Amino acid sequence: MLPPRLSRRSRRKAGQKAVLARQERARVKEEIASGEKFFFELFADERKSIKRMKLVDLLQSVPGIGRIRADLIMDRAEISSSRRIGGVGKRQLEILRQEFLLAKNSPRNGKLLVVSGPSGVGKSTLTNRLRDDDRFWISVSATTRSKRIGEKDGVDYHFVSDKEFDQMIEKNEFLEWANFAGAKYGTPRKAVDKALASGKNVVLEIELNGARQVRKNSKDAVLIFIEPPTWEELKSRLEKRGTESEDSTQTRLDRAKEELSAASEFDHVIVNHQVADSVAQLVSLAIR
Ligand code: 5GP
Numbered sequence: 552m553l554p555p556r557l558s559r560r561s562r563r564k565a566g567q568k569a570v571l572a573r574q575e576r577a578r579v580k581e582e583i584a585s586g587e588k589f590f591f592e593l594f595a596d597e598r599k600s601i602k603r604m605k606l607v608d609l610l611q612s613v614p615g616i617g618r619i620r621a622d623l624i625m626d627r628a629e630i631s632s633s634r635r636i637g638g639v640g641k642r643q644l645e646i647l648r649q650e651f652l653l654a655k656n657s658p659r660n661g662k663l664l665v666v667s668g669p670s671g672v673g674k675s676t677l678t679n680r681l682r683d684d685d686r687f688w689i690s691v692s693a694t695t696r697s698k699r700i701g702e703k704d705g706v707d708y709h710f711v712s713d714k715e716f717d718q719m720i721e722k723n724e725f726l727e728w729a730n731f732a733g734a735k736y737g738t739p740r741k742a743v744d745k746a747l748a749s750g751k752n753v754v755l756e757i758e759l760n761g762a763r764q765v766r767k768n769s770k771d772a773v774l775i776f777i778e779p780p781t782w783e784e785l786k787s788r789l790e791k792r793g794t795e796s797e798d799s800t801q802t803r804l805d806r807a808k809e810e811l812s813a814a815s816e817f818d819h820v821i822v823n824h825q826v827a828d829s830v831a832q833l834v835s836l837a838i839r
Pocket residue numbers: 668669670674692693696727728729731736737738756757758759760761762
């Protein structure tokens with residue numbers, strides 16, 4: 552059966568209602584952000600437009616609670632990310648109050664540092680140097696590519712099958728993920744959230760598309776691009792590395808050109824002349 556056709560007047564009315572609801576929602580977010588309204592007041596608000604707001608969106612408007620903290624609170628309170636204000640039960644509200652208090656009183660989150668740049672530029676060497684510094688936590692990505700000699704599962708990467716990776720995507724377990732040179736790579740969200748909430752500076756060593764996703768979703772992230780001193784040097788490093796097939800080395804070189812032209816999208820650029828200098832620059836960007 553076809554849905555009943557709305558008259559022009561009803562359509563106009565519905566349109567006006569939707570605009571009004573959007574305005575109400577935007578106003579409430581502003582009131583929460585400015586501290587004019589207290590977050591928990593909204594659960595007693597009878598307006599339909601407010602009841603239909605997503606809890607996670609509203610949480611992010613609270614000063615001091617960004618996207619990552621909001622996700623963490625929802626996760627710990629075991630509330631689904633699609634839950635709307637009107638659907639939060641009494642018991643969930645109580646858990647939310649406790650989590651909320653905990654988050655507001657806990658020490659500040661660490662910084663989310665994204666280290667990106669073309670394959671072969673030396674990103675892993677730089678980030679590995681930060682492993683012994685307990686102000687930092689280096690994220691371990693999941694990947695579908697095969698293990699190289701010397702790499703350890705759970706240390707260099709979580710090596711997973713295509714099927715496992717796809718299941719992780721479906722369950723929304725990645726902060727970001729991307730295809731690179733014929734394999735998939737992704738940052739597991741939970742471990743990152745946990746490390747940030749414990750006050751660590753979290754380092755993601757990821758390629759360009761992943762960095763762009765982080766930029767979109769985490770406004771506070773610091774994006775750092777590592778550049779080679781010259782193109783020739785990058786080429787020779789990649790060729791000498793000898794860990795890839797000829798095909799993969801060529802794919803990586805092609806990708807490197809694309810990545811290099813995106814350096815201006817980043818907050819900072821470090822030219823990797825000397826490892827020690829570059830590491831010092833990285834540290835100073837995190838500890839400011
Ligand atoms: P490799 O195969 O050389 O270890 O990594 C290939 C590329 O994937 C590198 O540029 C590396 O930074 C990037 N990469 C590693 N882990 C991740 C991840 O979790 N997400 C994304 N987007 N890129 C990653």
